[in-house]
Amino acid sequence: MPGGDQPPESRTLELVDANGSRRVRKERRYLFVVLEAQRPFSGGARFAIDDVDEILIGRGAQRSFDTPAGAPRTRVLTLPDKVVSSRHARIVAEGDGLYFEDLGSRNGSRVDDITVPSRVSLGHQSIIEVGGTFLSIHASASEGAPCRDVDFARAPAPSLGLATLLPDYETRLADLAQVAIVDIPILLLGETGTGKELLARAVHALSYKSGAFVPVNCGALPSTLIESNLFGHVRGSFSGAARDEVGLVRSSHRGTLFLDEIAELPRPSQAALLRVLQEREVLPVGATKPVPVDLRVVAATHQTIESADDRFRADLFARLAGFTLHIPPLRDRIEDLGVIIAGIIGQHGDPMRGLKLATPLARALLSHDFPYNARELQQLLSVGAALVREGELDLKHLPEGRLASKKRTQPGLESPVVLDDDTRALKAELVQHLERSGGNVSEVSRTMGKTRMQIHRWMKRFGVDPAQFRR
Incomplete structure (x- = not known):
């Protein structure tokens, strides 16, 4: 077992109720299949991983999440993605943390847009890219949070408005x-x-x-x-x-x-x-x-x-x-991106049924803020599907600048921001964590207790480029 003979302890949160009483609540952890670029109509999936020490990721005939014989705390995630190796990567739990390891895959892996040389730590809502499939880890501390697995590739999703994996x-x-x-x-x-x-x-x-x-x-x-x-x-x-x-x-x-x-x-x-x-x-x-x-x-x-x-x-x-x-905005429910895309494809019927997404486009969609939410996503896909004549829907098929303009800004490209004392302190703390982590956004997210998207928003606001801290 990774990290010793004892199973990793579940993370806990100390909460204070209206009467001032303190209580501890366990977090539930989930693995999400957010989006399959070659099968966007398949929707997403959610798997509870509270009692899991290791997740093996590889190519298979269909999407599945199974427990191998004799290994009750191991799961095997198979993906019908031709770009995924048969033994591509694994996620391991050690102590209170989760780590991603590429197992020498043919096409490599990325975590939060960074190519993984061998092993990296995962933060809350880190985006993991294996082949043309995008995964994420999400934790919930709400009472009554569902523990059942959900895979919309195997069972039809509810109507578009009621479909979610969160x-x-x-x-x-x-x-x-x-x-x-x-x-x-x-x-x-x-x-x-x-x-x-x-x-x-x-x-x-x-x-x-x-x-x-x-x-x-x-x-x-x-x-x-x-x-x-x-x-x-x-x-x-x-x-x-x-x-x-x-x-x-x-x-x-x-x-x-x-x-x-x-x-x-x-x-x-x-x-x-x-x-x-x-x-x-x-x-x-x-x-x-x-x-x-x-x-x-x-x-x-x-x-x-x-x-x-x-x-x-x-x-x-x-x-x-x-x-x-x-209703949360799309930027706060990025794990639902594949569910919403599948619903949009279902609404349009035959014209979109065989739609495939190029991996760079899928990557851009996952890093986009979507200021106009699902309506913006629907318009982007509708325009792109009308323009693509053969092959995959790619960035070149979308209106120019619609996604590129929302990418993280390089230092010096925006007008200087006037900062008050509290904001200057926040920027200094952010830079300090980026320096210590070598520009690892996932690690900064975990250390500061904020979502990865929030860290990216702060970096954009302050004109901070994580690449300058990478060693």
Whole structure:
């Protein structure tokens, strides 16, 4: 057994609850197959590795994660990747750390964009490249984090909005699925492009409601016709009202009303919407008698509306937030990149079915920040798939500069950043760790207790190039 006769101890976190009591919680460790460049339609996989000392990685007929006979603390990860050697690499647990070793593979290995000469330490969310397949290690300390293995190559993934490999987010999505069958308002919070409408549609499908799913962009409603569009009107109630209109709220009767960008709804209209939620009835413009409605409301916004201010009513927020889900941005769920790509391919059908990614493109996607999230990823793949005529989708098929502009910046290429005392101290600490580790971003990530992506963001902000520290 590597590192001695005793199994490695699981990492623990000391937590303080609301009453000030201290408790220790074990971390769960997972190995992710993030993306297979030659089989992007296969989705990703997650394997629990809490009780594993060694993971052997090599080529096989299909993706699998098995325990060899007589070696209960060893796993064998096989990948149907022609660029992976039959005995390519291994990951070993020693003490509290994880280490990656290339076993003399034909095409070599990379960890966090650095070619591995023989052995390197792995940090939280390190990206491991073997052949054209990308792996990652992820730890979760959440109570109830799932321990089951998931492989979307063997079982179909849930609908695109509900598909994830991240343990903590999977738990929240399972909660959302439970809430979906109960008539409780749902509030979705997340950046633009994170898939709020996809989740709202998934909620509607899970609710088995017989009515329609009616999406409404509150920010796009004409300011003078908001209440007429939402609540309907009767003929003659205003100039141009030539006939009765039921409005968007009544159109979702016995279905789901999705109110996107709810924070953009003016306060007067918020009061009318509050009445709909409280009384389950709507008063069309110009009418004297309210009309009963039966509907589920799912609201969404990329803005912060928790606190009462002049923009949003606190009582309406309380009504909308029966169940609140925060959707993480794509840059914080990079382990889901392959899952999302597979979902996008599935949506497009035959035109994308045989799509393959060149390894440099896959590498660029994994290091990209995706400021516009899954929507940006979908657009990149759609444009690239339309332009590739044969072979693999590569960087040259994408709009010029779309990925290159997000690469880590070399020193001196950005304008100087004015730093306060705390920020200067952070930069000094970062540089110190880079010097000690020889520019090993994974080791710095582990030492500072931050994600690899955060370390890269700091390096970009401070104009620090890890290559200058490599020995």
